[in-house]
Amino acid sequence: MIDLRLLREDPDRVRASQRARGEDVALVDSLLSADERRRSSGVRFDELRAEQKGLGKLIGKAAGDEKAELLKRAEQLKTEVKAADAERDAADAETQELLQRLGNLVHPDVPVGGEEDFVTLETHGTHRDFAAEGFEPRDHLELGQLLGAIDVERGAKVSGSRFYFLTGVGALLELALVNAAIAQATAAGFTPMLTPALVRPQSMAGTGFLGQAAQDVYHLDNDDLYLVGTSEVALAAYHMDEILDADRLPLRYAGFSPCFRREAGSHGKDTRGIFRVHQFDKVEMFSYVLPEDSQAEHQRLLEWEKQWLTSLELPFRVIDVASADLGSSAARKYDCEAWIPTQGKYRELTSTSDCTEFQSRRLSIRVREDKKVRPLATLNGTLCAVPRTIVAILENHQQADGSVRVPEVLRPYLGGREILEPVAK
Known part of the structure; x- marks a missing residue:
């Protein structure tokens, strides 16, 4: 607030x-x-x-x-x-x-407008010319089926639409991504965290997810608990009702958790494959800093996201998200969007938001400095949303025979494997 x-x-x-x-x-x-x-x-x-x-x-x-x-x-x-x-x-x-x-105060430099009114800040990498390479790129689902990595048909049979199984190298690829992302975050000074997937109403409301985003949240009526859509919720509420000493800041956590989203209002969007699903795993960065340090910390989070996507050898761009597309907690938000060859466009893979004092006031998290107590600032940044990252890796690193080249950063977590080979025609 x-x-x-x-x-x-x-x-x-x-x-x-x-x-x-x-x-x-x-x-x-x-x-x-x-x-x-x-x-x-x-x-x-x-x-x-x-x-x-x-x-x-x-x-x-x-x-x-x-x-x-x-x-x-x-x-x-x-x-x-x-x-x-x-x-x-x-x-x-x-x-x-x-x-x-009432939403957070929008930063004065944020572009004004809706979803399409973002400003592109920078681009990284180049798009592959598949025509020059002599083959038509397959989409991630076809590749996933060739590799024995993705099974959406049985996911739908077991749980309904927008659910899936990661099998074989698909499961191994997820574990490699999570371990590599946690390794990068740990090297950058983040404390790794395994967070609860169920939280109380005050935790969900305190982070701002029971306002305009409430339609996307799963609620367990009998227990009055919410399934999180991001570990940001648990990480923000971790210090709820606490006063932190200024010399402890910044506090940086890297949370891993399953995430659940109803995807209300997305009917007909991204129905093929695993780009937009109801359940997925994610590594999330979260920072507690002094309010005057939040903009600098926001840039740091963005740099860590760029470092991650660069290590995966993905072409991507960074956008300054427009005001009406921010979400209630964010004063400013940057998205990193990876190029998806078969869609012919950039799609969001990571985002980072500066929530200033908005969440800390709602959650009663304060900092003590020179005998004075005041709210602090919180920030979050997705490091790896697993299914979307798998989509980008499969499509950008595919080869003509349906195999997929493994980015070097992931090879130590895949037993040194350099290529994911098809297992089915």
Whole structure:
């Protein structure tokens, strides 16, 4: 959530952020009104309580008619204090409810617009010319079937559409990717973490995933637990309700977990293969830093993602995501999109978001520095979303006979294997 003091001091900035997100600007004025009621009712309650306490002292010293009048006023005050307390609680609840609906403040350098209004910052690598090599590229599913690596038919039989099995070298390739990604993160100073896949509502809400993204979240009604769509949720809530000493920062974690997404609203999109699925594994980077260090940390996360994709020998580009496509928690977000030959376009493989103080305020995570306590900043960055990375590797490193060349960085985790060979015609 944003700082209410900032809202009161510069509401136009908040309105501009909401407008850039394509969200309801009137929410800002409703929140300002609720906050004013919250503060005025709080003042009223404090005044009545002070009068009540003072009256108690006077009653003990009074006698006769004076005491009777004071007792009468005491009864009135009891009713007024109760009403003021209820009014204060109601105004506070309304303020918090509206505040939870407000997205993070968009960074001023973020391009304004929707999904297609991103700005390309840089490109890396070159697209293979398959025509010059004398063959038509196969898509990842055909390659996966040739390699005995992907089985979507049995995935659908067992669990429904958008589920799959990774088999044989497909399973080995996932394990190689995860181990290589964790190795890179560990070398960069991240603490490896295996995180829970089920979290409580306050963890999910605190990271901002029960707002506009709620339709994509799986909920277990009987247990009131949520299946995470990313280990970001557990990593953000790891220090919930804690005060961290400034000399411990930055704290960097690399979480591995299964991820679950309903993919609501994606009907008809990417239905072939394993690009868009309901369950997948992912390695996620997460940082806790001082607020003034968040932009520099954001660049570091992006560099680690670029290092990873470069090590996989994939052509990719980096985009500055437009304001209406950010997600409620992010002030700014960069995506790294790999080239997918059979689709003839770049597709998102990794992303990194600077969430500034938004999540830490919601999760009550603070930093102590020079005897002062204040919110800190959180950032996240996908290092390896396994299925999409497998898609990019298979398609970009395929050979005419259906075999796939293994990037050098993965070979130590595949027993030195340089080529994945077809097992079926």
